[in-house]
Amino acid sequence: MNKSLGFLPYVMLVAAAIFYGSLFSLNKIAAEASWPPVSYAFWTSLFAGAILYLIALLRKEPPQWSWPH
Numbered sequence: 296m297n298k299s300l301g302f303l304p305y306v307m308l309v310a311a312a313i314f315y316g317s318l319f320s321l322n323k324i325a326a327e328a329s330w331p332p333v334s335y336a337f338w339t340s341l342f343a344g345a346i347l348y349l350i351a352l353l354r355k356e357p358p359q360w361s362w363p364h
Contacts, residue, residue, distance in 0.1 A: 325335045351357055
C-alpha cells in the first residue's frame with residue numbers, strides 16, 4: 296500500500312461497505328412502495344454514474360469517450 300495515502304483506503308473500504316449494506320434496505324423499501332423494478336434500477340444506475348463522473352471531474356481525469364469503450 297502506498298504510505299502517502301494514509302487511512303484513505305480504509306475509509307473508502309468502510310464507505311463502500313456501508314453503501315453496499317444499505318442497498319438491501321433500500322431495495323426492501325422500494326419493493327414495499329411498489330416501485331417498478333426497471334425504473335428503480337435506472338435511477339440507481341444513473342445516480343451511481345453521476346457520482347462516479349463527479350469524482351472523475353474532481354480528479355481532473357474525465358472519462359474518455361471513444362468507440363472501444
